[in-house]
Amino acid sequence: MTTPLDLAFVRARFPAFAEPSLQGQAFFENAGGSYACAPVIARLDEYYRRLKLQPYYPTAASTEAGEWMDASYTRLAEYLGVPGDWLHLGPSTSQNSYVLAQAFGQWLQAGDEIVVTNQDHEANSGAWRRLATRGVRVREWQVEPDSGALHPEALWPLVNERTRLVAFTQCSNIVGAINPVAAITARLRAAGVLSVVDGVSYAPHGFPDLAALGADIYLFSLYKTFGPHLGLMALSPTLVQRLPNEGHFFNEGVLRKRLLPAGPDHAQIAAARGIAEYFDALDAHHHPGAAPAGRAGRVRQLLRGTELALLPPLLDYLAQRKDIRLIGPANAGERAATVSFLPLRQEPGAVVRALAARGVMAASGHFYALRLLQAMGLDPARGVVRLSFVHYTSAEDVQLLLRALDAVLGAD
Template structure:
C-alpha cells in the first residue's frame, strides 16, 4: 500500500505554519529541533491549565494527570514496536546517555572494554569515554576519513572477549548515512556485547521498528520528533536489569524510576502522547479504511517516501558544486534528510546569515560531532553548513533553498 503525503493536511497539524512571525521562511534546521505538532501543544497547554498537580494520587485531578502521563508510554510504544514498560523519559538524550553511562559504571570492571564510534554525537560518545577514568578500556570504531562511513568489518577486529558494550548512531548528524543497525547489533550480540544506539538524527524521519533492530538501548529526542523537550529511550529489560540503579534507593524495584534520578517532567511526558495522536491523524487521513493495528509501518513508509525525492533533488543540487563538499552519500536511499556541507569559500556562519536574508533558516557549526569532523579532516571551528528537513518540508521550500544557494554560492 502506498500513497502520496498530503502536505497541505500535514501543515494544518503544525501551528508554526500559521504563525505570522514565521511567514515567508523555509525551515531547514530540523536536525536541531523540529516544529511541534498541535496535538502536543494542545496537551501541554491543557495539562498546565488543569492538571498541574502531583500525578498518580487519590483525588480526581491527580488521577487524571497520572493517566495522561501513562498514555505517553502506551501510545508511543506501538509506533516503536516495543512494550510500554521498555520506555523511559528523561530531560534530554544527552542526560539520558549520561545516566546510562553512570549506571553502567557500577557494573563495568577495570580492564573491561567498550567500543565507541567516531560518528557519534558527543552525548553518545563522551559519556562512555569518560569511563576510562575508572580503568575501562575504550576502543574507537573509526570512520573512513573520506566518506565518514562506519565499516562493520572494522568493528569485527575491535570486539574481544573483554568487550562489554558498543555505542553507535543509527545515523550521524553530519554524515547522515543510515547504518545497518540490525546487522551491527547481531554482530555484537553474538559476542555477548550490549548495544546502545543513538537515534536522535534518525527518528525525526520515521520511528524505527525496535523489535526488528533488536538493540539493548535505543535513544531519541522527542523535541526533534515533533514533540516536547524530552529524551526518550527504549531499554531491553535484560539490559536494564544489568545496569545499576540511578534513582532513589527505595525505587530500585520500579523499572520506570531507575533511570530518572530527578524524576519525570510530568507535563512534558503527558504532552509526548500528542506525537502518537499526530501519527494517528496522519494515518486516518491517508489510509481511512486500513487496519489501525498496522499504523506504524504505514506511517514509517509514508514519511520516508515524502522525504526521499526532495532529498535527492537537494543532493543533486549540491554534490558537484566547487564551493561545497558534500559529507556522506549522494544517494538519498542511503541517508537521512540531513545534509552537511563543507564550505570551501567563506565560512558556514556567513552562508547561514546570507541564507537567512532570503528566508532560509539553516545551521552552522560542529553540532557536537567534533571527533567526526576532525577524523574527516575538517576544523570544528568553523564547522559545516547543515541543511536538514523532515516530511512537512514542501517541494517549494526545497526549490527556494536551492535558488538561495545559487545566489549565495554561485557555481
Template sequence: MNLDIDFIRSQYPVFANPDTARWAMFENAGGSYVPRQVIDRLHEFFQFTKVQPYGPFEASIKAGEAMEAGYRAMAGLLNCDPDELTLGPSTTMNFYVLAQAIRPLLEPGDEIIVTNQDHEANIGCWRRLAEFGAVIREWQIDPQTGELAIEDLKSLVGKRTRLVCFTLCSNIVGTMHDFNAICDIAHDAGALAIGDGVSFAPHRVLDVNKSGLDLYLFSTYKTFGTHLGVMWGKPSVLDTLEPQGHYFNRDLPHYKFNPAGPLHAQIGALAGIEEYIDTLYDHHFDDAAPGFHAQAARVFDLFSEHETVQANRVLAAIRAIPGARIIGQDPAVEGSRAATIAFTLDGMRCSDVVKRLVEKHIAVRNGHFYALRCIEALGIQDTDEGIIRISLVHYNTEEEVSRLVKGLESL
C-alpha cells in the same frame, strides 16, 4: 500514495502565523516543529492538572492518566511495553545516567567500542568510564566519506568487549547504518549493543524487538514532541543494571533510571504524537493497520519517500556549486540516507553561507553540532565553522526546497 503536505501543515500552528510561516525551516535535526495535538495536551495539562500526579483527588488522577497515555504512546511507537521505558530530560542526560548504571558491571580491562562519528552524547559518557579501568576502542570513520565500515568494527571486537555504542544515523553524515548487522557483531562478542536513534527517529519507525539492540535512546523534541529523551531497554538487560533513582524507587518502572523527577506535563503531551500520527494515517489510508506501531510505520514510509525526493533536489543543487564538498552519500537512497545534508564550500566560510541563506528566510545553521570528533576526523580545520547543515523532515514543501535551491544557486 502521495503525502498530503497541505493537510500535514494544517496540523501545525506555526505555519498559520505569517511571521513564522515565511521561514523555510531546514534546521529540523536541531529540533522539530510541534503539531497542535501535542500543544493542546501540554496546554491542557498546565491549565487544569499542573499538580503532583497519581494522587487521590481529581486533578492529580487526571495528571497521572495523562502521563500514562504519554508512556503508552512512546511504547506503541517502538512496539514495546511501557514499563521498558525511561523518559528523562534529554538523550544526553539519559546516556550519562545509563553509563553510571552500567559502570558496576564492568571490570578493569573491559572494552567499550565507541565511534568518532556519533553525537558526543553517545561518546563522552562512555569515555569517562576509562577513569574506572575501562578500555576505550574507537571505531573510526573514513576521513574522506565520513562513513563507518563494518569490517573495521569486526577487527575491534574481542573477548573483553562489553559494549558497542553507535548511532543508527549520523547527525552529520546522514547515513542510516545496518544496525542489525552491528548488533549481531556485538552479540557474537558477548557485548551489549547500544544505539543512539536521535537522528534516525524523525525519519523512520524502529521496532525495538526486531532491531537487535539491547538499549535504544532518542529525543522527542526532534520527533515533533516536547523536550524529552526516551530510553528503552530489554527487560533482561535493565534488570542487570544498577538503579539510579531514589532508593525507594529502585523497582519502579520509569523511575528506576531517572534520578530526577519526571517532567509531568511534557510526558503527558507525548500522547499528542500518537494522536498526530493517527490523524495522518486516517487521512492517507482507508484501511486499519493492526496497532499504532504498524500505522506509524506506514505513515513514516510516506515521510521517507517524500524526504528522499526533496533531499536529492538539495544534493543536486549543492553538487552544482564549484568547490562544494558533500559529506555522506550522494545521491540519497531511501532507507540508506536521511534527509540530513552537511557540506562545505571552498573559499567561503560556512557562517557566511548561512548568513546569506538566512537573509532569504531560509533557516539553516553551521557548526559541529556536538559531533566535534566527526568534524575533526573529516579534516575540517576550523571546527567552530564546522559544516553547513540542511535537514528536512516530512512537513517541508516542494516550494520551500525550490527556495532553498535558488538560495544555493546564488552562492
C-alpha cells in the same frame, strides 16, 4: 506504490505554519529540533491549565494526570514496536546517555572493554569514554576520513571476549548516512555484546521500529520527533534490573525511576502522547479504513517516502558544485534528510547568515560531532553548513533553498 503525502493536511496540524512571524521562510534546521505538532501543544496547554499538580494521588485531577502520563508510554511504545515498560523519558538524550553510562560504570569491571565511534554526537561518545578513568578500556571504531562513513568491517577486529558494549549511531547528524543497525546488533548479540544505539538523527525521518532494529538500548529525542523537549530511552526491564540504581534509594524497586535521578517532567510526559495522536491522524487520513495493526509501518513509509522524493534535487545540486564539499552520500537512498556541506570559498557561518536573509533557516557548526570533523580533516571551529528537513517540508521550500544557495554561493 508509495502513498503521496497530503501536505496541506500535515501542515494544518503544525501551528508553526500558521504563525505570522514564520511566514515566507523555509525551515531547514529540523535536525536541531522539529516543529511541535498540534496534539502535543494542546495536551501541554490543557495539562498546565487543568492537571498541573502531583500525579497519581486519589483526587480526580491527580489521578487523571497520572493516566495521561501512563498513556504516553503506552501509545509511543505502540509505534516503536516494544512494550510500554521498555520506555524511559528523561530531560534529554544527552542526560539519559550520561546517566546510563554512569550505571554501566558501576556494573563493568576493570579490564572490560567497550567500543565507541568518532562519528557520534558527543552524547553517545563522551559519556562512555569517561569510563576509562574506572579501568574500562575504551576502543574507537573510526570513520573513513574521506567520507565520514562507519564501515562494519572496521568494527569486528575491535570486538573480543572482553568486549561488553558497543555504542554507535544509526545516523550521523552531519554525515547523514544510515548505518545498518539491525545487521550490527544481531552480530553483537550473537557474541554476547550489548548495543547502545543513538537514534536522535534518524528518528524524525522514519520513527524507528525497535523490534526490527534489535538494539539492546536505543535513544532519541522527542523534541526532534514533533513532540516536547524530552529524551526517550528504550531498554528491556531485564537489563534495567541488571544495572545499578541511579535514582533515589527508596525508588530502587520502581523500574522507571532507576535511571532517572531527578523527578520526571509530568506535563511534558503527559503531552508526549500527542505524537502518537498525530501519527494516528496521519495514517487515518492517508489510509482510511486500514487495519490498525499496520499503522506504524505505514506512518514510517509516509515519513521516509516523502523525504526520498525531496532529497535528490538538493543532493544533485550540491554534488555538481565544485566550490563546496558535500559531506556524506550523494545517493538519497543511503541517507536521511540531513545534508551537510563545506563551502570552499566562504565561511559556513557567513553562508548561513546570508541564507537567513533570504528566508532559509539553516545552521552551521560542529553540532556536537567535533571528533567526526577532526577525523575528516575539517576544522570544528569553522564547522559545516547543515540543511535538514522532514516530511512537512515542501518541494517549494526546496526550490527556495536552491535559489538562495545560488545567490549566496554565486557562480560555480
